[in-house]
Amino acid sequence: MQQGNCDISPMKEQLKQLLSHITTEIQRSLDNLENENECLLSQFSEIREAFKKVESIAASFYLQCYLSSFTTNYLDLSISIQHLSERRHGALIVIQRNDPLDAFMHSGITLEATLTYSLLESIFYPGSPLHDGALLIQSDRIVSAANVLPVSNVTVEKKLGTRHRAAIGLTERTDALVLVVSEETGNASFAYKGVLHPINSIEPMIESAAR
Incomplete structure (x- = not known):
């Protein structure tokens, strides 16, 4: 990687x-x-x-x-993930790296907005029209929201929800990195190459990025 x-x-x-x-x-x-x-x-x-x-x-x-190679706004991403996790607001955020994703993401609503943590959090606020589905980020831009991702065909843990299965599914097919927040537990994780990595606390990342 x-x-x-x-x-x-x-x-x-x-x-x-x-x-x-x-x-x-x-x-x-x-x-x-x-x-x-x-x-x-x-x-x-x-x-x-x-x-x-x-x-x-x-x-x-x-x-x-991994994020700093593809976006300079990883601090905003880190802050938003921390806040979403604390509030148990479910989220699914795709960071495009080298592979094109058009063939694997569908039905998204175009935004073309500057990446900020306040906008990210408002998009995934419960009841928001855009909160259901995946957000696509390219460099420092939010390209689209409410995207549908392919669900993993590989047998995964039964306790994993649709967001986690979708994160695994997309990263099985591309080199994208996908951030996930569970609305049931508030736990944050990221998927890469079909593997899910838990982030029980993202505070060290925020402190390091802020320096």
């Missing part, structure tokens, strides 16, 4: 600290394994949460790198 010019040193330092903590907790669990008076469930829970945080930090920083 092509990456933009971004400094991932802060991410590396955070990951080192978290992975070191995970290693310590795993070793402690191994040491306590033979102790019948020691319950390991709380340790397992802590290790699981630490792994989730590691994935979240890595996804946030790498997403910034």
Whole structure:
């Protein structure tokens, strides 16, 4: 995957600290394994949460790198995703990279507007005429909204909704990057090459992009 010019040193330092903590907790669990008076469930829970945080930090920083190659407004994207996630407003945002997408996106309403986080959030506000469907972004422009995407033909988790299946479906066929916010959980994620990556917190990306 092509990456933009971004400094991932802060991410590396955070990951080192978290992975070191995970290693310590795993070793402690191994040491306590033979102790019948020691319950390991709380340790397992802590290790699981630490792994989730590691994935979240890595996804946030790498997403910034991937976006910065194709739009200079990735900070607006990051802010809007954070706000939409907090409010549990469902969203599906396609960032076009190198591959043409005309053959895979249908029925969209042309906008041709400058990309801003306030416009993004208003488009996906519940009840908005344009909130249902995918938004298409090319460079720093919102090209169209309410687009219909192909749904993945590959068997995916049953708990995934239509937005997530559509994000996977488009990225199976093109090199586009697709951002998704679940209206049921508020969880944010991005899809690339048919794989969905959770972003449990996008705040590190916002802080890094703002510097």
